[in-house]
Amino acid sequence: MQAFSKINLYLEVLEKRSDGYHNLSTVMQSLGLCDLITLSTEVANACRALKLQLTCDDPHLPVDKRNLVYRAADYILKRYKINVPVSIKIEKNIPIAAGLGGGSSDCAATLVGLNKLFSLGLTADELCEIGLTFGADVPFCIRGGTQLAEGVGERLTILPPHPTCWIVLARVPVEVSTANIFSKIRLDRTRAEQSDKNVITTKNAIAAGNVAQIAGAFYNRLTGITAAAHPEVNELIMKIKTLGAINAAMSGSGPTVFGYFNNEDTAKNACAELKKTIQSVYITQPERMRMI
Secondary structure: OEEEEEEEEEEEEEEEOOOOOEEEEEEEEEEEEEEEEEEEOOOOHHHOOOOEEEEEOOOOOOOOOOOHHHHHHHHHHHHOOOOOOEEEEEEOOOOOOOOOOHHHHHHHHHHHHHHHHOOOOOOHHHHHHHHHOOOOOHHHHHHOOEEEEEEOOOEEEEOOOOOOOEEEEEEOOOOOOHHHHHHOOOOOOOHHHHHHHHHHHHHHHHHHOOHHHHHHOOEEOOHHHHHHHOOHHHHHHHHHHHOOOOEEEEOOOOOEEEEEEOOHHHHHHHHHHHOOOOOOEEEEOEOOOOOO
């Protein structure tokens, strides 16, 4: 299973909920950069006593209950009384804790993959309902493509396919706490009305297939908060623009910055330049494929 990364083309935080989460309005886009999730009932003899075996080629990623993949698989095996050992292998390409939805997408691919492997017959809506219990971005990752997400991320509206362009991703080498970033948000009552107008601008640009208009509408309420703690974020946004991007912005709560390019050669040259000082740099394109 391919577990696609994502970026937030638009992200506004509307209000804090009684459950402690925040209502959002965000336009998310799947990207071709992806992890690979392999599920199998073929488990080594030495591990057959384990109902669930999770491995990953990145030693920095935990392979126990701290991992969303493990928790989601454990839930499915127990809920549907699946009594055969399951092996899950994660091949990481999406950087960890980068604002690109890698953990949520891996979780989504695991849910979809187990549904297929064991012919459970779960619908997309049912998978999304389960996925939401593991993370707000999981429902989007299950459906993928280009979508408007509202609420905590569970209310999804499919948008027209994103036009082709080249996207450069660069991760600032700092650690960002999403919970800490959200705790510093200052809300006001005018945001919902203004957000509706801004979302319409983004949706119209996508519907028109106009890359420049989409890039011109980039917005992320969290950028200022993250950049206040890590000025490198704004510095990277500016640098990517100087390297020929139409526009650049931060994804999620950071620290990854993305830039849109019309020209593949310009994007590749930007990557080469960025790699001189930044380890995690990628070039990719919008992804239209859906998990389900």
